[in-house]
Amino acid sequence: MVETRVIDGILGAYQNDAVNLLQILLKVQSVEPKNYVSEEVAMYVANHLDIPISRVYEVVTYFAALSHKPQGKHVIQICNTTVCQLNGFNEVLKWFKDALKINPGETTADGLFSMKLTPCIGACDISPAIKIGTNVYGNLTKEKVEEILSELRGAIS
Amino acid sequence: MKFITANFDQYDGKDIQAYIGLDGFSGLKKAIEMGPLATIEEVKESGLQGRGGAEYPTGRKIEQARIEKAERKFVICNADEGEPGTFKDRELIKKDIYQLIEGMIIVAYCANANEGVIYCREEYDWMHEHICTSILKCKEMGYLGDNILDTGFSFEISLFSGAGSYVCGEGFAMCESMEGKSGRPRSKPPYVKQEGYLNYPTLVINVETLSAITAIMKFGTSNFTDLGTPDCPGTKVISISGKVNKPGVYEVPFGKTLEEIIALAEGVKGDKRIGFVQIGGASGGILPESALKTQFTYRELKSKQVSVGSGAIVVADEDDNILDYLENVGQFFIHESCGKCVPCREGNRQLEILLGKFKHKTATIDDVKMYKDILDMMSEASLCGSGRTEPVPFKTAFTYFEDAFALGGSHEIL
Numbered sequence: 001m002v003e004t005r006v007i008d009g010i011l012g013a014y015q016n017d018a019v020n021l022l023q024i025l026l027k028v029q030s031v032e033p034k035n036y037v038s039e040e041v042a043m044y045v046a047n048h049l050d051i052p053i054s055r056v057y058e059v060v061t062y063f064a065a066l067s068h069k070p071q072g073k074h075v076i077q078i079c080n081t082t083v084c085q086l087n088g089f090n091e092v093l094k095w096f097k098d099a100l101k102i103n104p105g106e107t108t109a110d111g112l113f114s115m116k117l118t119p120c121i122g123a124c125d126i127s128p129a130i131k132i133g134t135n136v137y138g139n140l141t142k143e144k145v146e147e148i149l150s151e152l153r154g155a156i157s
Numbered sequence: 158m159k160f161i162t163a164n165f166d167q168y169d170g171k172d173i174q175a176y177i178g179l180d181g182f183s184g185l186k187k188a189i190e191m192g193p194l195a196t197i198e199e200v201k202e203s204g205l206q207g208r209g210g211a212e213y214p215t216g217r218k219i220e221q222a223r224i225e226k227a228e229r230k231f232v233i234c235n236a237d238e239g240e241p242g243t244f245k246d247r248e249l250i251k252k253d254i255y256q257l258i259e260g261m262i263i264v265a266y267c268a269n270a271n272e273g274v275i276y277c278r279e280e281y282d283w284m285h286e287h288i289c290t291s292i293l294k295c296k297e298m299g300y301l302g303d304n305i306l307d308t309g310f311s312f313e314i315s316l317f318s319g320a321g322s323y324v325c326g327e328g329f330a331m332c333e334s335m336e337g338k339s340g341r342p343r344s345k346p347p348y349v350k351q352e353g354y355l356n357y358p359t360l361v362i363n364v365e366t367l368s369a370i371t372a373i374m375k376f377g378t379s380n381f382t383d384l385g386t387p388d389c390p391g392t393k394v395i396s397i398s399g400k401v402n403k404p405g406v407y408e409v410p411f412g413k414t415l416e417e418i419i420a421l422a423e424g425v426k427g428d429k430r431i432g433f434v435q436i437g438g439a440s441g442g443i444l445p446e447s448a449l450k451t452q453f454t455y456r457e458l459k460s461k462q463v464s465v466g467s468g469a470i471v472v473a474d475e476d477d478n479i480l481d482y483l484e485n486v487g488q489f490f491i492h493e494s495c496g497k498c499v500p501c502r503e504g505n506r507q508l509e510i511l512l513g514k515f516k517h518k519t520a521t522i523d524d525v526k527m528y529k530d531i532l533d534m535m536s537e538a539s540l541c542g543s544g545r546t547e548p549v550p551f552k553t554a555f556t557y558f559e560d561a562f563a564l565g566g567s568h569e570i571l
């Protein structure tokens with residue numbers, strides 16, 4: 001878990017008010033190295049907002065952007081809806097599977113990458129598209145996928 | 158054709174002084190000069206209908222919001238843009254957010270609401286900072302905050318991030334998510350406009366609708382109604398994507414044919430023919446190439462069982478398989494169904510099974526009946542617009558692509 005004072009800061013920015021639960025959880029998850037809301041964090045947030053932990057889990061498990069399981073440092077979201085399906089989603093998925101040796105929903109052994117399928121990310125004009133963190137990548141080719149991955153790997157070491 | 162998108166590429170979308178230089182906030186000033194009632198009449202006069210999909214007359218909507226009496230009242234800009242194939246709100250935010258904010262101020266001023274929220278989808282998190290900065294700049298310039306332009310009217314806007322749920326584009330689901338709950342629609346009545354966010358009257362309105370209001374106030378209603386057709390005035394911002402050469406956002410006057418609109422995107426890739434198009438998002442109708450002479454107006458599309466919806470046009474070519482496409486649409490809804498009501502939650506699963514049978518040519522006459530029954534049941538008995546409109550692509554595909562739904566086994570001729 002990140003330091004409690006970081007979470008306290010987030011809670012404070014949202015007036016310790018449970019009405020802001022969704023924004024709080026999004027922020028908390030974004031500062032967690034493993035991109036998820038752990039049980040420990042869920043408990044901490046529930047206690048400080050004075051709500052049952054089930055309420056936190058209701059929200060964490062409902063929304064696709066939140067995760068209750070640890071994720072990789074980089075979560076690769078591959079769009080699999082209509083436009084991307086027409087424009088080569090199946091190939092894009094294969095390129096990532098081959099490069100990372102994981103399936104959607106899994107994380108690489110080194111904890112660097114998770115792969116996730118996602119509905120339209122609003123980048124249909126550059127489809128097939130994916131999103132990693134706050135970056136959107138489109139018009140993907142095999143070379144581009146390799147480039148993206150090596151860039152992200154490079155940024156770590 | 159540029160009316161709502163007139164400012165696109167005229168400035169960087171960030172510099173508020175540049176926006177003002179382009180006559181920015183003149184729409185708001187005009188609204189203040191005219192007063193709320195006359196402004197509402199002006200919007201009614203323009204014939205503007207909601208661009209979020211429900212097509213509700215915008216002037217009437219603002220009028221109804223004004224009538225509501227409550228301690229607090231909210232205006233929520235719906236920037237959830239979740240319909241697959243849609244990205245026009247993205248461009249309106251990226252390239253001319255001040256027009257959007259100005260629209261919110263005009264609407265709030267007319268509805269007498271003091272609190273505003275931009276509910277932006279999480280997938281657009283890369284624009285969240287841009288939104289917050291722009292709000293701050295408007296505040297610094299006195300367009301937001303207390304006593305705006307010496308009117309005595311106060312209005313604040315904040316940003317709320319969605320979290321990857323399509324259904325949260327629906328008014329009540331949106332309110333629920335903003336209240337820190339899972340975003341599931343509530344049953345109506347009461348309506349969002351009466352008891353929405355925190356049970357206060359809430360006006361939920363689409364990005365493009367707001368942007369259009371500003372443009373109408375700025376350029377004048379008659380300049381808007383001069384465009385389009387008499388029964389469907391004005392322009393529409395359309396997202397075109399799929400197998401076209403130049404996918405993108407195009408503003409077109411209502412009344413152009415689908416063919417003409419697709420030509421703006423420079424036609425189909427690789428010298429192929431169009432196989433089918435889907436109009437209005439994943440819940441929109443699917444039409445064959447032979448229907449592309451249809452005019453893009455609310456009424457003409459309706460005559461083909463299709464609606465404007467989110468204003469998306471997804472183009473598939475002759476080699477694309479309609480059943481694969483439908484299966485993909487179905488999977489989207491299985492993924493996004495909130496599960497609160499049976500018709501949508503279970504209907505989706507049954508549809509998946511039936512589509513599988515059509516695909517493998519093993520469907521029987523009973524399966525066809527079941528397919529139709531499930532779709533009727535979903536459109537009539539679902540709790541929210543998601544389940545109610547989802548049958549549209551399945552029904553239109555069935556109507557226009559009979560061959561794909563051929564029965565299996567002994568029924569197979571040839």
Ligand SMILES: Cc1cc2nc3c(=O)[nH]c(=O)nc-3n(C[C@H](O)[C@H](O)[C@H](O)COP(=O)(O)O)c2cc1C
Nearest residue numbers: 207208209235237238239326328362363366542543
């Ligand atoms: C499942 C569902 C998803 C929706 N998603 C959106 C959306 O992403 N953006 C939007 O503006 N309206 C969306 N709507 C329509 C809104 O509920 C609402 O009608 C609209 O925002 C009102 O604004 P308008 O009058 O300007 O169209 C959705 C409706 C449903 C039922």
Ligand code: SF4
Nearest residue numbers: 496497498501541544
């Ligand atoms: S129609 Fe679907 S999305 Fe809407 S309330 Fe029912 S289950 Fe939820």
Ligand code: FES
Nearest residue numbers: 079084120123124
């Ligand atoms: S369908 Fe993939 S980005 Fe829109």
